[in-house]
Amino acid sequence: MSALAQVNWHDIVNFSDYGELLPLVRNSLIAGAVLGVLGGVVSVVVMARDLPFAVHGISELSFAGGAAALLIGTSLMTGAFVGSLLAALLLGLLGFRARDRNSAIGVIMPFGLGLGILFLALYKGRSANKFGLLTGQIVAVDSARLTSLVITTVIVLSVLAVIWRPLMFASVDPDVATARGVPTVILGPVFMVLLGCAVALSVQVVGALLVLALLCVPAAAAMKVSASPLWVPVLSTVFALVAMVGGIFVAVGTSIPISPYVTTFAFLIYVGCRLIGRARGRRGWVQRQQPVVSQSVATSAVQPDGQVSRRTTRLDGARVGEEPR
Amino acid sequence: MTQFAPPPTTPASAGPAPHQRESRQPAVQLRGAELVYGDRVLWSGLNLNVEAGQLLAVLGPNGSGKTSLLNALLGLTPLTAGSGIVAGGSIRRGNPQVGYIPQHRGFDSDVPLRARDLVGLGIDGHRWGIGWPGRARRARVDELLADVEATAYADVPVGQLSGGEQQRLRVAQALATNPSLLLCDEPLLSLDLNHQQMVVDMIDRRRREHDTAVLFVTHEINPVLPIVDLVLYISNGAFRLGTPDDVLRSDVLSQLYAADIEVIRRDDRIVVLGASSVFTDHHHIGDGHTDHHRTGHHRTRR
Numbered sequence: 001m002s003a004l005a006q007v008n009w010h011d012i013v014n015f016s017d018y019g020e021l022l023p024l025v026r027n028s029l030i031a032g033a034v035l036g037v038l039g040g041v042v043s044v045v046v047m048a049r050d051l052p053f054a055v056h057g058i059s060e061l062s063f064a065g066g067a068a069a070l071l072i073g074t075s076l077m078t079g080a081f082v083g084s085l086l087a088a089l090l091l092g093l094l095g096f097r098a099r100d101r102n103s104a105i106g107v108i109m110p111f112g113l114g115l116g117i118l119f120l121a122l123y124k125g126r127s128a129n130k131f132g133l134l135t136g137q138i139v140a141v142d143s144a145r146l147t148s149l150v151i152t153t154v155i156v157l158s159v160l161a162v163i164w165r166p167l168m169f170a171s172v173d174p175d176v177a178t179a180r181g182v183p184t185v186i187l188g189p190v191f192m193v194l195l196g197c198a199v200a201l202s203v204q205v206v207g208a209l210l211v212l213a214l215l216c217v218p219a220a221a222a223m224k225v226s227a228s229p230l231w232v233p234v235l236s237t238v239f240a241l242v243a244m245v246g247g248i249f250v251a252v253g254t255s256i257p258i259s260p261y262v263t264t265f266a267f268l269i270y271v272g273c274r275l276i277g278r279a280r281g282r283r284g285w286v287q288r289q290q291p292v293v294s295q296s297v298a299t300s301a302v303q304p305d306g307q308v309s310r311r312t313t314r315l316d317g318a319r320v321g322e323e324p325r
Numbered sequence: 326m327t328q329f330a331p332p333p334t335t336p337a338s339a340g341p342a343p344h345q346r347e348s349r350q351p352a353v354q355l356r357g358a359e360l361v362y363g364d365r366v367l368w369s370g371l372n373l374n375v376e377a378g379q380l381l382a383v384l385g386p387n388g389s390g391k392t393s394l395l396n397a398l399l400g401l402t403p404l405t406a407g408s409g410i411v412a413g414g415s416i417r418r419g420n421p422q423v424g425y426i427p428q429h430r431g432f433d434s435d436v437p438l439r440a441r442d443l444v445g446l447g448i449d450g451h452r453w454g455i456g457w458p459g460r461a462r463r464a465r466v467d468e469l470l471a472d473v474e475a476t477a478y479a480d481v482p483v484g485q486l487s488g489g490e491q492q493r494l495r496v497a498q499a500l501a502t503n504p505s506l507l508l509c510d511e512p513l514l515s516l517d518l519n520h521q522q523m524v525v526d527m528i529d530r531r532r533r534e535h536d537t538a539v540l541f542v543t544h545e546i547n548p549v550l551p552i553v554d555l556v557l558y559i560s561n562g563a564f565r566l567g568t569p570d571d572v573l574r575s576d577v578l579s580q581l582y583a584a585d586i587e588v589i590r591r592d593d594r595i596v597v598l599g600a601s602s603v604f605t606d607h608h609h610i611g612d613g614h615t616d617h618h619r620t621g622h623h624r625t626r627r
Contacts, residue, residue, distance in 0.1 A: 048437060161455055169450035172436050173443065175427040176498065179399050179508075180451045181419015223435045227482030230458065232437040285485055288477050 015253040025252050029245060031141045031149055035205055035214065036244035038153045040237030041160060042198045043219035045191060048171040052216040054091055054192075057105035058199045061087035061112035063208035065200075066133045067119035076133070077148065080200040087112065088196030092189035116208075136207035136259040149201055156197050159190075167191060168229065210259045214240060217266040224270070224277035227285075239269045350413050352377050352506045352538030353398060358407035360393055366562040367393055371407070373557070373566065377505065378536040380529075380552055382543060382569075385559035391542045394559075395508045398540070399423065412505050419451055424499035424537075426509040426528075429492050429516060434484035441466050441479045443494050447501030469497040473527060489520035496527045507531065507539045513548055521548045546573070547594050573597075 046055055065083020066076050087108060094104045120130045128137070141149075160167075169177040170184040178184050195215075202211045222235035247262035277285075355373040359366070367390030375381045383391045396402040398411050400418040409415075412422035424447075432438070438446075445466050449456060470476050473493045483491060492512060499507060507528065513521040529552045531537050541549055546556070546569070556572040558565045560581050565572045572578075573595055578586040586599040 044437070047435070162453055165449070165454055165456040166451055169446050172432070172438050173446060173450075175430075176425060176446070176495075177450065178401060179423075179425035179427070180447070181400075182451045220435075223437050227437050227439050227442075227484070229437055229442050285482060288481060 018253050021252050025248065027141045027143065027146050029248055031146055031205060032244040032248045033241060034150055034153050035202060036241035037237055038156060038198055039202060039214035039244070040218045040240035041157060041233055042195060043215050043217070043240065044222070044233045044236050045160075045167060045171060046195065046215055047219040047223060048168060049188075049191070051195070052212060052220075053102055053105050055195065055199060055212055055215045057091065057109040057112070058084045058087040058196055059203055059208045059211040060109045060116065062196075062200050062203045062211075063133055064112040064116035064119065066203065066208075067116040067123070067130075070125060070129055070133075071119045071123045076129075077145065077200070077204060080203050081197070083112070084200040084203070085193065085196040088192040088199070089189070092192030131257075132207065133203070134207050134209050135257045136205050136210065136262075137257065141205070145204075152197055152201055156194050159194060163187060163190065206259050206262055207257070210263050213243065213259075213263040213266040217270050218243070221266075221270040221273040224273040225280075239266070239273075243269060350377070351375060351410065352379070352412060353381075353540065354410040355404075356408050358397070358409055359405050360390060360397060360402065361405045362393075368559055368562065368564050369406070371564065371566075375506075375538050375540065375555065377538050378532055379554040380532060380539040380541060380549070381555040381557055382541050382546060382549055382553045383557045383559065384543065384546060385564075389559040389561070391559060392510055394557075395425075395510055395540065395542060398506075398508060399425065421502040422505050424502065424504035424507045426492075426495050426499045426507065426512045428511045428514050429488050429495070431488065432484045432491065434482075436482070436484050438483050439480050440475055440483055440486065440490075440494055441470060443483050444469050444475075444497045444501060447498035465501075469501055470494075472500070473497040488516055489523065492516060492520065492524050493527070496524065496531075500531060503535075505535075505537055507537050509539065509541045509543075511542050511544065513543060513545060518548075521545075525549055525552065550595060551593060569595075 046052060062080045062084035065079040065081070065086070067079070068083070069076050069079025090108065091101060091104060094100065116133075120133075123130065131137075166177065166182045167187050169180075170182050170187050174184055198215060199211055202214050206214055218236040218240035219232065221239050222232045226232050226235060243262050243265035246265050247258055250261045251258040351374045353373060353375040355371050358371040358373070359369040361367065361369070373381075383394060385391050393402055397404055398409065398416060400416045400420070404416075412420060414420070414422075441463075445462065447469075448462060448465060467476070467479070470479050473496050475490065475493050475497060478486060478490060483494065486494070495512065509528065512524055512528075516524065525548050528539055528541070532539055532552070541553075543549060546553070550569065553569050556565075556567065556569050558572050558578070558581060561583075563581055565577055565581055573588055573590075575586060575588045578588060578597065578599075582599065584599060586597060589596040589598065
């Protein structure tokens, strides 16, 4: 309470010299947009394969890698990449089944976090660097870093484009995909490597703790309002872009790190989508066409099943309501 | 159905199929096929002929190698011995001549897939690339949906469909490549009676209209009994192959299980009664057992 009272809000939020600040964050805006597209697309597969927990686990190891890089004085990006690729490969090879995978993550994640904290404790450099690893530092994007970010993103998205259809088949319908000859056993680890790259890139901007806002929330929100394999990635990308770029625009005028804004935008988008999805769910998500051929047969055939009998009753109810007249 | 002599005592029988025609290329042919996991023999010396338009029911307790047989025919598990021919060619992965219907397992409510997309995956889900929607593809999906009477919910997310509706889509998906062989891995599991009958009718229609051969792994023989040509009963590394009248008999099953089994046939139903120790697993082929309905899928009674 008292601490809050001492906060000088003018120091935190100050949009008076906004116009002069914007050119300075041009690189950051481009980086944010690129990451938004990457996050929007990758998060679709993350959700389809039920990997949010894995994303969290990989980001902790990415954090440990970055912290180790700070300590030994190499580039932060290299450290983040080594950490997250190591974690991604480990998870890709260890657990094919969700249960195995989750316990593997539960073991790896605290270890990574512990290592990261150890490295940071030993590091004697600028404390902003330490904090940035956990909560993000978009302003620190220089041209060289932007270039490597764009190149890595293009590579990840290109590979993803090639394997997209069988990867989604293997994710949503693994049994039939395997039977149809999709190399599910290879696609899993391949995607984990792509995910590792995406996490390493995201960690540097939104920070290890908040990677999920970029690599999980956009698709989770999109899947609340659509089930189309075309629209879910499109919406997810739009959502991620709005959260990232919007977050940077607001963050520029304030002294708070970028991540709270990104996560808040992402959260609000998710809540909005959930509400829309719920409202539509009440009416039945998609208007079913009236069974033209044989409604009576459909009614009797479907009734023993709980879920359908509800829908059928609704159909019947309308008819029953008209009959007394 | 023709009555055959009692099967031989060694577990190496391959009863010739009824209605056999010389000219026909077998849809499935196994010669001396064997599958061994570690030191456990699932089956060995299996000679099998399934011709176009025939339906083979594969029965047996859990872990007896029923699903492994399908996996072997799909090219996912190599045979440890023997050879096989599927749909006129050697066994290979991703053969479009082979359709596959999995167990009903249900989808998460959020899965980004509509009814038409699930069927579409059966057409080209295995191909590389993004897969832009096209007019020809859409027309094919519509046609497949209409065939299983699923047009009404073509655009509904699969997670919002009932088990019966999802299983209809599974049939459409499996038929997307117009296969000459259909492998069904307990497609009736956890469906109620009406939907069991519906799935069986759809498979039977396909068989009659397109001469598609069917391998049907099931716990429940009764829903498919009227359309079964051959029965393969696997248990403890041994098996019996023949017509239902050959295999589903007290003496044959007693020998297979090495325990007293009683098979009662009444009208078009079969009830298998056995010492409960025999059926320790969740296994039954009829509706006679009451002692192992632990997971509680629907009893078969009409």
